[in-house]
Amino acid sequence: MRTCTKLPMAPHLLAVAVAAIIAAVSLLVPRAAGYPWPFCGTSNDFKPNSTYQANLNLLAATLPKNVSASPTLYATAVVGAVPEQVWAMGLCRGDANASSCLACLTQAFQDLPNDCSYNKDATIYYDPCVLHYSDVHTLPDDDTGPTTLSYTINNNANVTSDPARFERLLAALVNATAEHAAYNSTRRFATGEADFDQEFPKVYTLAQCTPDQTPAQCRRCLSGLISQSLDGFQNNIGGRVLWVNCTWRYETAPFFNGPAMVRLASSSPPAPAPAPATAATGRGERKYSVFIVVLAVVLPTLAALNLVFCFCFWRRRRPVAHAKQSRKPMYSTEAEDMETVDSIMIDVSTLRAATGNFDESNKLGEGGFGAVYKGVLPDGDEIAVKRLSKSSTQGVEELKNELALVAKLKHRNLVRLIGVCLEQQERLLVYEFVPNRSLDLILFGTDDKREQQLSWEQRYKIINGIARGLQYLHEDSQLKVVHRDLKASNILLDVDMNPKISDFGLARIFSRDQTQAVTSRVVGTYGYMAPEYLMRGNYSVKSDAFSFGVMVLEIVTGRKNNDSYYNSQKSGDLLTTVWEHWEAGTVAELVDPSLGESFPEGDVLRCIHIGLLCVQGDPAARPVMSSVVMMLGSDTVTLQAPSKPGFFAGKSGTNTTVSADVSL
Template sequence: MATGAQQHHVSFRLAAGLLLLVSLLAPLAAAQPPWWVCGSTGSYAENSTYQSRLNQLSATVPTNASRDLYAIATVGAAPEIVYAVALCRGDTNAPTCESCVAAAFPEAQQLCGFDKCVTVFYDDCILRYSNKDILADSSNGNLTMIMSQQNVSSPVKKVFDDAVAMLLNATANYAAMNTSRRFATGEQGFDSRFYPTIYGLVQCTPDMSPAACQSCLGDIIALTPQLSGRQSGRIIGVRCNFRYDLDKFFVGDPTLRLQTPFVPAPNNGMPTSTPGVISSEVCVIFTGTKNKMKIVALPVVAAMLAIAIFSLCFLRRRLAREHMPSSDSTKPEDFEGIGSLLLHLSTIRAATDNFAESNWVGQGGFGAVYKGVLPDGQEVAVKRFSQGSGQEMQELKNELVLIASLQHKNLVRLIGVCLEEHEKLLVYEYLPNRSIDTILFDPEKSKELDWGRRFNIINGIARGLNYLHEDSQLKIIHRDLKASNVLLDSDYTPKISDFGLARLFAGDQSQEATNSVVGTYGYMSPEYAMRGHYSVKSDVFSFGVLILEILTGRRSSGSYSFDESVDLISLVWEHWTTGTITEIIDSSMRGNAPGDQMLKCIHIGLLCVQDNPMDRPVMSKVIVMLSSGTVSLQAPLKPEFFIPKSGTYSSTFPGSYPRASQSTSKSQSVSSNEVSIAEMESR
């Protein structure tokens, strides 16, 4: 006789079968059913510990997924441990994501009964839970292939298939190599006589490395011959997926737009109008992938053409920059493509009351900053560069060229520029809470920064930095990330500012060297301070220092003399190794913040300030570590590098860097805490 659990199991199976039957008989139903895969790792009993822990996950994972469109979690311990992974489509919003994942939990149990391992695929999200460690499993799992029953016209079938392959390969390459979310959409023009446009979407889980994502997508794109001639198709796995369709199915503008391929002239009897709407789909389940052949010929040709065009534009801009005047004779036409940003000097003078002292809000090495109000009522911060300084002129050019092309919620927004008479002015959005250092290191104001705000600031800086390194069209190394260069808006959202020392890297460039070191003591990475080598890992080091400052409320001043107090990094390391880290946490947070989260942030900070740049994580990995409660962190290595306040760079470890008694031959000028040496090389 069957047990109660077995009877429920059978009833769930029957319900799932009926649901599938209904979905096939009623294709026009408003609610589209999901596709699912029931596992074979065992079953659990009703009201068991496993089910209870599954219910715990269903209460937390949807909300967590809505924050970053991705969530991983575990509950319990073996043998009743439950792992869960939720991935929402990259163009969905937070409410849609949360709603989809929340609905997936009960529906997964309805579809697969008491199976311990279930994967459910929706248009907007994917949910997988299991009693096996799926978080450590990099395989793409069972694949679900979905295709339209509507075929493309026979005469253009080959061209259509090639266009789909080119679209998916180009979009996959962009998603894997140029975004931290591992998501991209694409648009491929075709022929209005048949199908005006083909739309595509690809996605990997964001914890995958660029190479792993590219490989995963390559494996499933290699299966597109099995979708040959279909007007729409998709292959969904637990790690990566793609979709193409003749109807635009994603939200927003496409990430990529590909040119229309050549389509032969129509023969007699060939249709000359766009076919009707897709009416139904067929679902096929695969348990493995045997065909590993990748379709790369057309994308390679397209990539080579794109590189050639980029190189010509790059050379043109480089020649233009090399011939830029370095004196006050600079004219607006020296800055290419800023016409829409130009503001009249009279407008800025009126906005700042002719740079009145009462509107002065700050001073930097470049000059002064004034608050102003434009005629439309918008508050702005006006950066007024010093007169007659070649260094400031170079920084203005550098900052304008870079910041004008960047758009991200965690980067300060450029509103306008003025280059009239002898004035050189940059106009930014005004951020009322000014820079972090003005609050963080003030005993009274620091109380405004509770744990929630500090964590959001850390997370926001990480996302802004990751955008510079990976997600923007340009690859940018900031080179001067510090507390005074991170501004806070009225909601304490952080925005990275001051790109005067930033550097633009080519897409495949990973490191550069300079003979003139620029930046701020206390934030410089060892390889940069000692040898002038900078890369994205140099910014990661500075970010790690910022984390330690934000959590301790102490400055990293760059003073490492033996007769003075120990430097911040060494102080944190000492307390980390002795288990007394809470003693140096900012007193305003003690007892009012989750200890485990603070320890994790300190841990991440120490990983970022490791001496060897290869040991530091990239920013996309930092974001995953910050947002996940289950990712295991490796043990940080002891930081050994130090910089005496005299400006002589030294190290306690021999070999890669000069010994303590040696000074570098780098050109440098030290004033206060700044190394203010202008250097901008055209690239």
């Protein structure tokens, strides 16, 4: 995909021109499957329960209503004072109605804080709307914006054997649509349609700017966007490019509501020298003449001017543009990764003071990689410091790579990395402090009072939160991540019992088109590892789904899958027991006795059903996490009957992380 620096915009235009669409992902999946598209800033974070978050909540309650009530379906709002000020904008597609606009932006305010947890600067795109909020809402005059990435709907579906001519015809339609959006619509919105000839399918286009722009500003924004991206679609059946302040799109199938505002047509084959229009000229001939004028005069001139401007600003602004491009990278370089790690370095003296020199009284627990201590920073923030043991096999470089991964993953249901220290032979990871510690301790603890505190509503919230965190890792984050060590002890609970996935020491990055990987050395925890991973070293998002399913069944029953006492007294491991009761229709008998009768049986049975779907022996039969989230969120979704679980017959006992060689 070719890229070019965006033309400079006036300062009152929308602040951040967010690069969209995730090129590497959208080449591989259908258009609808990609929604929503969140983009998270990296410059500033806000703290939980802070003034910034309170201001954001105020905007969430008012902005969607203001946008849907506006005749232009566009509104901005600002709440609070610097530095906790929040500015936001909402824009709905020009063919949307007020109710769909309100629903879309309401959903956006629910999803974006989850996808971009604690980011002060974030944007999310849906098909009918876009939401953006930030602590900064103006750009300097010389801002050139980030490089725009675009996507093609189907990288292998060519429109015609004459791509050069199709691109010329498409360019005419796109520019005519952009012209109409800029000069003939108060919403700065237009749609187009062209039935060129029998060789090409019909083409449908859309162009839109934020309505606060003047016609000239809107046209300039769209011209820059079109000129630098149109040729990148290369004879595909559709494509789309998004900036926050303008967007364009085309497809060979209808996608907008209502009739097209701009229509072009041509004959086939084209006449070598079209006759001038006369009073007796028919309707179709007048369209063709207008088209020829646009193609022969306006388009080449416009393209030449855009090319000159683009080249000049690229030469003059290249250092600035490069800096901007690094703001929201989809896949960063090793140098950028190291820069990310360096930016969160904390000196060892600060952490020694925070933890009382790692005093035993501040020790929260200990795992395979070392002990974890509670600490308090000078500003009063509570932290959890993981002190990797000197016997750990992880090298510093490997640790830095893992840190670069974790630092880029930001979601409400993931533990947030705050800092790192690699000084004086110390290897320290600093995370947000999660007061309720691990799900393992609360669910399986010996303290009866603690166990009673976990109500069904809390358990359901935990199940749903873990699923959303996994969906982010597998499908929605900038990096496709397989955790490989999901278990109850790696799920931490905050003060409101919201779950946070932790411990990414064994996590692995997948490319977007990669479905699985094979290792000759299996690492994980007995009772949570999928059969194909334990026996053959095959791991994927479906092996994470297996681990999730085990946790669901543990949360509902209050029993460990690898509980040595329970397994020795009963017929076998937890999965075996649940499956036997499922077939007998008595699975409700397995619900944690501590819940008594205070639980909705339908919801409990649905969770058990979902858990069994996730632990099926065939990895292909297990649902992906976006499907799991949908199943949990709606009782109208019909669930398939589960097949027999991939039973784990092996070592019982504690949650021991194991490492073993397998024959491949």
